[in-house]
Amino acid sequence: MLLTVEKLTKKFGVHTAVEQLDLNIKGNECVALLGPNGAGKTTTLQMLAGLLTPTSGNIRFGGKENIDRRFIGYLPQYPAFFSWMSAKEYLEFAGRLSQIPKKQLKEKIEEMLSFAGLEDAKNKKIGGFSGGMKQRLGLAQAMIHEPKLLILDEPVSALDPSGRRDVLEIMNELKKRMAILFSTHVLHDAEQVCDEIIMLKGGRMKWSGNLVDLRNIRGENRVILETKEEMGEWLRSKDYIAECSFSSPSLVELRLRNSDDRNHLLRDCMAKGFTITQFAENGRTLEDAYLELMEQ
């Protein structure tokens, strides 16, 4: 395990921003920390980046108690760029801070500029950059020292759709090289790149798992059944049906008690002589599952 976090808690005076958070990140994972404003995402990421001291709890990085900042890349939610510097000068500055040897640095800067799609703008002043260009430069800065874990705080939230797409594409490339933990309040962004999701609300973990798990939450036993005949009350008498909602006497949405009950339902419909015109799984959308979990 690359990162192991146990009972991480941060209090600001009487206010608890993060409470008893447990999480694990493997070396090749891309994990999204998903939650609404004020959920505790930034506070969590700052603690994991070694920028904020936890009130209590354990953080182990590569099995060791101390966070070794050399192995972590961090992009804050509102990065402070020096607007008078060029992209190249800024990466040179970031590289020196990370103590990259001079000989390697030149090559590394060129590699990063190309990776971030900023070769043509390398000598231009950052002050004239678009939001998307700044964010790509921020990513280049965060990964110039080849960290093992890249921590990105809302990397796409402030971007327009094309800037968002560019940064998400870069993240998809980056995740082949290092673990990524990023925060977002938009499920769709998490869905584009991550393997695992951790949902936070009010400083507490509400749910964690992968996208397939999220899709399956109580969605797996839902089916839509349509027949040529009217089903009506006959269907309600079946005890393997937990819920049913008729759109018409011959079209119904059902929740079955178990996945095996699909076979029971089909068998019973056929025995009854019904002509089935539709029998489909009716998993809820990811957004439905997310909102339901957040509201619980």
Ligand SMILES: Nc1ncnc2c1ncn2[C@@H]1O[C@H](COP(=O)(O)OP(=O)(O)OP(=O)(O)O)[C@@H](O)[C@H]1O
């Ligand atoms: N330095 C601080 N002093 C006092 N309270 C703070 C401090 N930093 C954060 N908080 C509070 O802790 C809670 C969590 O804040 P945090 O910034 O971690 O949330 P977030 O999920 O990143 O939200 P956002 O999406 O708005 O950035 C909030 O209620 C916030 O007001």
